[in-house]
Amino acid sequence: MSAGDLPQAVEGLQLNFCKTLACDNFGLSDAHRYIVQQTNPKRPAMVCRECGAFPPLLNNQDVLEEFQRIKADQNADLPGCRNKACENFGLTIHTHKHLYHAFGYSGERQRYRCKCCQSTFVDKWSSSNRKLALQESLLGLLFTGYSVREICRKLHINPKSFYDHIEHIASRCRSKLAMFDQRWLNHASKFELGSFFVPLQPKSNNGVYWLASGDAHSGYILFQNVNYSLTDSPEGELEHNPFRSPTRYVALNYQPESSMPERSNLSTIREQIDNQYRAILARNNVEDPLSNLTSFHYPSKGALIRPPYASYAHYLQLFSLCSEDKPLALYLPQDPFLRSAALTIGLPRIQAKNLDLMYVVGQWGNESPLEKVDIIHMGWWRDRWAIAENHQYAKGICYLAGEQSSPKLWLQNASTDAISTYQERFHLLFESFVNEPRRKLRPAGLLPVLDIYRAWHNLCYQKRDGLTAAQSLGLANAPISLKQLLS
Numbered sequence: 001m002s003a004g005d006l007p008q009a010v011e012g013l014q015l016n017f018c019k020t021l022a023c024d025n026f027g028l029s030d031a032h033r034y035i036v037q038q039t040n041p042k043r044p045a046m047v048c049r050e051c052g053a054f055p056p057l058l059n060n061q062d063v064l065e066e067f068q069r070i071k072a073d074q075n076a077d078l079p080g081c082r083n084k085a086c087e088n089f090g091l092t093i094h095t096h097k098h099l100y101h102a103f104g105y106s107g108e109r110q111r112y113r114c115k116c117c118q119s120t121f122v123d124k125w126s127s128s129n130r131k132l133a134l135q136e137s138l139l140g141l142l143f144t145g146y147s148v149r150e151i152c153r154k155l156h157i158n159p160k161s162f163y164d165h166i167e168h169i170a171s172r173c174r175s176k177l178a179m180f181d182q183r184w185l186n187h188a189s190k191f192e193l194g195s196f197f198v199p200l201q202p203k204s205n206n207g208v209y210w211l212a213s214g215d216a217h218s219g220y221i222l223f224q225n226v227n228y229s230l231t232d233s234p235e236g237e238l239e240h241n242p243f244r245s246p247t248r249y250v251a252l253n254y255q256p257e258s259s260m261p262e263r264s265n266l267s268t269i270r271e272q273i274d275n276q277y278r279a280i281l282a283r284n285n286v287e288d289p290l291s292n293l294t295s296f297h298y299p300s301k302g303a304l305i306r307p308p309y310a311s312y313a314h315y316l317q318l319f320s321l322c323s324e325d326k327p328l329a330l331y332l333p334q335d336p337f338l339r340s341a342a343l344t345i346g347l348p349r350i351q352a353k354n355l356d357l358m359y360v361v362g363q364w365g366n367e368s369p370l371e372k373v374d375i376i377h378m379g380w381w382r383d384r385w386a387i388a389e390n391h392q393y394a395k396g397i398c399y400l401a402g403e404q405s406s407p408k409l410w411l412q413n414a415s416t417d418a419i420s421t422y423q424e425r426f427h428l429l430f431e432s433f434v435n436e437p438r439r440k441l442r443p444a445g446l447l448p449v450l451d452i453y454r455a456w457h458n459l460c461y462q463k464r465d466g467l468t469a470a471q472s473l474g475l476a477n478a479p480i481s482l483k484q485l486l487s
Contacts, residue, residue, distance in 0.1 A: 170448030
């Protein structure tokens with residue numbers, strides 16, 4: 001291996017540096033600090049001269065483009081300036097009301113004018129929903145497990161009309177949620193968030209992962225995305241080359257090389273943590289969970305995006321939503337797929353000492369006292385874990401970044417359960433829809449359902465205490481019915 005340059009920074013974005021916090025090179029992107037090679041894709045492309053860590057390289061341009069893609073998807077159909085030459089382009093009235101003023105009506109719909117370019121646009125969701133009864137029935141049937149064919153038969157519609165209604169409902173849900181999201185972001189004094197990821201279709205092996213982040217206690221989901229685009233084409237080469245663009249797409253002929261068998265019946269939390277480290281190190285790219293697949297079937301339409309590009313874009317969007325001057329704690333599952341992205345994008349917050357970042361594994365009952373906490377260094381990285389165990393519960397915390405490293409504080413409070421439960425409930429509610437044989441290689445049909453489910457979960461679903469996630473955060477006074485959601 002020989003010294004070389006790192007991938008070029010784009011618009012001030014440089015994501016390639018050592019990810020070991022204790023290393024002197026952490027956060028530094030000077031090429032002379034690393035050994036960089038471009039000739040052998042089977043070997044690490046970058047090795048830190050100081051600590052020997054080998055963080056995978058990324059193409060900064062592709063990360064930025066993926067961030068812009070998911071941001072555009074999130075803001076699709078939301079009212080905002082549509083003039084691409086205007087500095088207000090893409091800024092919605094939900095988040096930037098001061099940039100627009102009301103400008104009469106177009107029929108029943110509210111019209112606005114941009115204060116910058118003077119162009120006008122209409123809020124398409126400000127009028128009544130003429131398909132309310134039909135869409136309410138459709139959602140009720142979908143949430144109770146009916147198949148698309150059964151729903152079409154009951155409502156006397158064809159499959160194309162079904163999916164048109166789903167797209168319409170999803171857009172309305174995004175618009176409804178944008179107001180609640182902004183209310184929380186504006187009034188919260190701090191953020192305590194959890195993140196989690198799962199395969200979108202667990203039985204399909206199509207490589208599509210679903211990332212979600214939200215409030216760690218109420219379970220209010222702030223942002224979610226997947227590493228899949230229906231509108232793009234798979235232009236990627238078989239081997240990832242961070243020095244060429246585009247490189248974020250998985251090639252059609254990609255084949256995983258996993259040889260790491262899953263171990264079952266792991267009795268202790270230490271064995272679970274150790275087994276996960278083994279699975280991570282068995283990957284060709286430690287930040288890419290695609291490497292863990294033993295079989296793989298590329299989606300029949302669209303393009304699959306390399307998971308690290310989706311995770312870095314996820315945290316670019318998540319951290320852009322949360323004000324930098326407000327303290328933020330982020331709880332993660334044990335995987336560098338999320339850790340490296342959160343650590344890298346959160347670098348300014350770490351330097352400003354207002355970000356606490358940690359792995360969380362296992363559960364601990366709030367009523368159980370912490371009598372003994374073991375400190376153990378685990379994995380190739382020698383991560384420092386605080387582990388507590390009793391007869392009922394076992395939990396481990398690996399504090400990654402921040403100033404408040406007290407294990408007992410985080411063992412009691414830190415959790416990803418609310419986020420993982422959110423994703424588990426989706427797969428339970430929509431099991432037949434997700435696992436329909438014809439949909440295994442067509443994940444695009446699930447994307448609008450994810451938007452609908454997030455809105456239902458945040459605003460309609462009542463937990464054991466009778467409150468919705470929005471109520472728990474003080475964003476709503478009462479649960480919202482499906483009828484109110486669609487109105």
